[in-house]
Amino acid sequence: MIEDMLRTPAAVQDAERHTAHNYHPLPVVISSAEGAWVTDVDGRRYLDCLAGYSALNFGHRHPTLIAAAHAQLDRLTLTSRAFIHDQFADFCRELAALCGKDLVLPMNTGAEAVETGIKVARKWGYQVKGVPAGQANIVVAEGNFHGRTTTIVSFSTDEDARADFGPYTPGFRIVPYGDLAALTAAIDEHTVAVLLEPIQGEQGVVVPPEGYLPGVRQLCTERNVLFIADEIQSGLGRTGTTFACELDGVVPDMYLLGKALGGGIVPVSAVAADADVLGVLKPGQHGSTFGGNPLACAVATEVVRLLATGEFQRRSAELGERLHAGLRALLGKGLVAVRGRGLWVGLDIDPALMSGREACERLMERGVLAKDTHGSTIRLAPPLVITEAEIDHAVAQVAAVLAG
Missing domain, CATH: 3.90.1150.10 (Aspartate Aminotransferase, domain 1)
Structure with missing residues (x-):
């Protein structure tokens, strides 16, 4: 019926x-x-x-991913991060290697990865860069899509995503996408990060002008600012490379990953960065009950292995x-x-x-x-x-x- x-x-x-x-x-x-x-x-x-x-x-x-999920479902699905499970180390080690970074912080959704990146960048700014308490700012681009949480829509320029969800979270500066001069002007001594999509998906698969991403990388290095690449849609093979940043020969300080990382089976996201960045987090300062759970790690490890073949x-x-x-x-x-x-x-x-x-x-x-x-x-x-x-x-x- x-x-x-x-x-x-x-x-x-x-x-x-x-x-x-x-x-x-x-x-x-x-x-x-x-x-x-x-x-x-x-x-x-x-x-x-x-x-x-x-x-x-x-x-x-995908048969490899389905097999990994089935096998894990018969063994263990959740422990919380209060304990270590037997799928966790392989996932973190192999994803870190794929990204060329020291550390990985697993979460669930892309928006959680973005929120994690924002928190880490601010904490890095205060503890490492020496920005005065409460003064950190992050530069973002017009036309961005990083998710729909309250903080993220605070720096969206899409009124459908933003309207009527205020009051908005402060601490963000919006500049035109692809405009290196505007980005340069927006960075000051309190800027802790530049958060960009290497290709803007929701905006209509907008590719930045030639030289833009290398210019962003150089600018961030010169001004002691973290370059955060939101590769949630553009990453993991979508653009013909593992990460879209590779198309311009650019390596960001932090990758934000999601979507394909879960193989279309479970929600998996992650932040990948070196120890001098992600190492600012200490126990109790950030977490997730389901982030890095055994089922997610089992599937995502196989995703990483599929990508490792090229x-x-x-x-x-x-x-x-x-x-x-x-x-x-x-x-x-x-x-x-x-x-x-x-x-x-x-x-x-x-x-x-x-x-x-x-x-x-x-x-x-x-x-x-x-x-x-x-x-x-x-x-x-x-x-x-x-x-x-x-x-x-x-x-x-x-x-x-x-x-x-």
Whole structure:
């Protein structure tokens, strides 16, 4: 009976009726998935070109990750950080090595990683840099998306995320993304960190101008300021490298990681930095009941091992070239801009044709799932297990939608 109810449009209406409307999902009810494909309750298959906002970089139900989760579920799922479990050391050691950093601090969600980074940067500023108590500031960029906690939305420039959630947390300075001169002017003796996405995902996969990230790195070094890279969406293979910062030859002082780190199975996030930064934390000053739990560590360790082979980074780089080339061929045919790196693309559709939401609805009707962002912009971020034929199929559906 429940299954019969799900097979009607009423399933969508029922979900909306009993859920707070903090999302506006496409009207599709997914019941199973494998690789780059999902299947709805009526048995119709869709090519997933969102991949859980990059949380599903390795596709749905990757067999290695599913096996790790099953094995751990039969043994141990939670201890809290009051005790050490047998999956913890491997995860922290191997992730630290992947990042080229001394230490890792595991959390759960991306927003928690960002909040952790903010706290660590402030504490570092007071204890190491010598900033007077209560005076620390952090410089961020316009168009940022770092999460939706009260502190994080305090420095958002997206009114949908920010409006009516004040009073706002002080201590942040907002400058235009990609403007090194503005960033330089914003830093003073009380600045403890610059927090940036190396590529702005929610803004529409916006790539900074050439030389910007190396300039940020040099500026932070010269002014004794931490460079914090939010690689929650851009990291772990999405852009054709392990981290998007690598595309510019840049190493930040701190990585913020999440999404793909949990393999699309459990929420896992982490902060990675050297001991002179993360070492400022002492017992009782920061924590999480579920952060670094055995199930999360078992899955995330296998994620790190998949990345250590370099296979997924190569796939993203090579297949990304094919995706970008196919989409660039549609410029002037309904597309006005194509941006991104690897298997991550922002498409600006001629607003005279349709909105981004309308484009995603039409793509859904043609068996491709994507997500709109601002105005007439949509994002494509397929799992890194996608094939050449599936990429060509996705591009063909975009072309068909644009052609009407």
